Amino acid sequence: MxxxxxxxxxxxxxxxxxxxxxxxxxxxxxxxxxxxxxxxxxxxxxxxxxxxxxxxxxxxxxxxxxxxxxxxxxxxxxxxxxxxxxxxxxxxxxxxxxxxxxxxxxxxxxxxxxxxxxxxxxxxxxxxxxxxxxxxxxxxxxxxxxxxxxxxxxxxxxxxxxxxxxxxxxxxxxxxxxxxxxxxxxxxxxxxCPPKELSAIKAFVPRSEGDNKIFEKRIVFNGAAISNLKAVANDNVNGPAGPKFEPTRLQVVTAFIWRALIRASQARNGCLSPSFQTQIVDMRRRTALPVPENMCGNFGTMSIAQFIPDDDSTVQLHDVVNWIHEGMSSTISECAKASNGDDIFSILTKKMLKMKEIFETTEIDVHMFNSWCRFPTYEADFGWGRPEWVSNVYLPMEGVLLLDNKDGDGIEAWVRLKENRMLDFQEMLDLV
CATH class of the missing domain: 3.30.559.10 (Chloramphenicol acetyltransferase-like domain)
Incomplete structure (x- = not known):
């Protein structure tokens, strides 16, 4: 074509x-x-x-x-x-x-x-x-x-x-x-949130992949698959290790992928490595600022979840769900305390400086996630029906994009990794 x-x-x-x-x-x-x-x-x-x-x-x-x-x-x-x-x-x-x-x-x-x-x-x-x-x-x-x-x-x-x-x-x-x-x-x-002096955080740049080709894989989680993941995550819900909340679709799919990435890194390096997972969080309706719901522009911050292994570390699905939930809850709590532009700027600065620190530590794995779930992705009816499919475009950088499927009960995940990481990741998908 x-x-x-x-x-x-x-x-x-x-x-x-x-x-x-x-x-x-x-x-x-x-x-x-x-x-x-x-x-x-x-x-x-x-x-x-x-x-x-x-x-x-x-x-x-x-x-x-x-x-x-x-x-x-x-x-x-x-x-x-x-x-x-x-x-x-x-x-x-x-x-x-x-x-x-x-x-x-x-x-x-x-x-x-x-x-x-x-x-x-x-x-x-x-x-x-x-x-x-x-x-x-x-x-x-x-x-x-x-x-x-x-x-x-x-x-x-x-x-x-x-x-x-x-x-x-x-x-x-x-x-x-x-x-x-x-x-x-x-x-x-x-x-x-008026413009500010940003010299303190201008230096933040994600790691360059150089000449390494980035490969892309699309993974489709239908409603039944997500229900199964929720069941696995809730297996220990009454025990000390299980989640104390009902995981969302987004959380269990994110956890499934992050867990595979952690185990792929372990297979590649021979040991578990520190791993961070980031997720963009929409701040609309989550701050004390009287921001209209239909406010356009960039009004998001970043949730950061982390895994620091020790001698007794295990990486079970419910563990990963908990890490993601803790990171998201902490970020939402920060947003709820923001009552003016200076508070928003403070949140922004701390997150960006934290990401700069993480990216400068080469022994840490960083996995950047973005979600289009719950947006009106499939409502784009111009007069000849809803779209059969909605996709992103390829980006030459590592990351994961999640978006709803057409039925609304499933999630499509677009995973982009360097070739050696993609091969290890695909092997781990069948083991988690």
Missing amino acids: KVQIFSRKLITPSSTTPNSLQKLPISCLDQILPSNFYTSCIFYYPVSGEEDGVHTAEKSEQLQKSLSEILTLYYPLGGRYMKGNLFIDCNDNGAEYLEAKVSGCLSEFLKEGELQTELRNHLAPPVIQPDSSPLLIVQFNLFECGGLAIGISLSHKIVDGFTLFTFVDAWATTCRIGVDKVRPPTFQLASF
Whole structure:
């Protein structure tokens, strides 16, 4: 299969952004993120028996029209980031809209085992863009069969996972039933968390993988598999080692993967090594700040769980669930005490300095997890039904992404590791 882009254009807001909104300061949380890194996802829509090329062309027109309309509410996405000035110029220059043709049939691409990493990344704009690029880039992909894949890339400078999927849901609603049915978002995070001096934490950079190729594995946990993991984690619930709470779907899947990673490291090194697991935590509704639920921007912190082995160490599933729960509970407790921007900045600084310390200790394994679970991932109905599948794009760095499956009761895990680590990890999956 090949992807050929045949059209590029800018989609501007259907109404001019008022002068009072044209200079949007970014928050101290937005500050720490690179300006050229984008968050991307792809939505896949198979063709139905009634559709043909004419209808498909109309879909692209509908997407462009509704994108222009929704940009009046999500007006910063039609602007440009002014590097060094700590604000978004909401100048209505527009989002970029690409149209591409894909050889082959979408159904073949979606077959399990044929989810080709290289092709998948051609269905969405690259995750690294020049600083002057539009903050939103959309790629409309038309397969020969009439199936569609819509790739969306948003600048991480002002967008987190919540904002990404809230925007996509709002755009789909606009396309399907009108922009007047969309709840307007809020872009005033800087009023709660204004920009700060960040020189103390600028040096934090995840470990570089150098020339090592990163391999990717997709693991699907259906509802039954997750129920089984919960049962295993709860085996000792009445004993001293068992969890004192009901583990969530996310916790047991994260624990299953982290446990396999710990044991893979043990097989590789001949002994258990200290291991840290990190997870992004959405702070909306978790602080004392009066932040609206529809607040857009980067409003997350990091949960850090740790395993420090000793002579009596065991790595049972319920143990790993407990470590994750303890890390998350500690982070949520920190958030609950935050009542102003200085408190948020203090949480941010401590987490970043802790991560810097961990990454500089080479004998410690660090496993970075991110979750898109509970976002409206599969609600993106533009008028022709919900997507058959939603995926991420490949990133050349180690990590784990978790997202809901279409049914909502399962979880897909995308694990990225260097080749030798991936081989050890795959062997451990059958043993845990």
